[in-house]
Amino acid sequence: MTSLDNSTEHRLKALLRDVPDFPKPGILFKDITPLLADGDALRDAGAAMAQPYRSARIDRVVGIESRGFILGALVARELEVGFIPVRKPGKLPALKTSIEYALEYGTDKLEVHTDACDRAARVLVVDDVLATGGTARATCALMERLGAEVVGLSFLLVLEFLRGRDKLEGRRVETVLSL
């Protein structure tokens, strides 16, 4: 957890919205759009996600499509570094490398430009929510294939009961909110 003061944490958490049965029956979805819509909360969330890494000499922030683009851009801005999009298949135009990873049923794929960063660049992986951790783990592996050093990951929210931290064992995982 970051050193976010309790009142800010409480205020941000109050802006999450529970949506039952999304994306499928039985799932209680944590909707971050009310938090994004609040200017103060948006600023505070970006700053809090960046905070643990301010002295970590990050070269680039890696954002995972699509909600990771919103928060990743803010974290990049806070750390005064560039932004690398990790995208769904077919979206990136130039030479790229891809990784396939397992979902509950079937597989998914993520891509990054092969020249997205220098070899040995120190990168921070950002997404909105750490759920099962599959997407985040694949993103780390993808960046390491480029030669990057994944210094850590930063999430707005971790859903602890899904045990996503287990999939990221040995990596530095920071989160602003935890449920």
Add this chain to the structure above:
Amino acid sequence: MTSLDNSTEHRLKALLRDVPDFPKPGILFKDITPLLADGDALRDAGAAMAQPYRSARIDRVVGIESRGFILGALVARELEVGFIPVRKPGKLPALKTSIEYALEYGTDKLEVHTDACDRAARVLVVDDVLATGGTARATCALMERLGAEVVGLSFLLVLEFLRGRDKLEGRRVETVLSL
């Protein structure tokens, strides 16, 4: 055009990359990822996109999925307001409204939460590139259906030869770069 000084404009433009034959043969794609990857350029692009609207009393920035999320978040941060994602079908969890619009072949669809903003909110629509203008026009119509006032649009880049401004006639259109 914004009052960006010439050297900044030149520097940002030099960070665009031409990718031939993407997404299909004969198209010369303008890839903004080298610009996003540069920390100074990312900051300057966000500031320049926000600049024309600093005195426009914007309540919310609307970003169009997916690259509009990156720049939209930065512009929202610059203007110190909240962010509204306009998304592809099936991504938003809560009650939403959608708009279908024509592509060169077929149609596409965008969605927004019905409670994304107050009625009469003053919103700024942000995307990376103004091409044919179909997506931007549909986004404006979608927001107006919620009762919002679309104060204007801000793009990083306009491809003038595609005449997207024609589709946005009567609206305020600002762009940092123009090709």
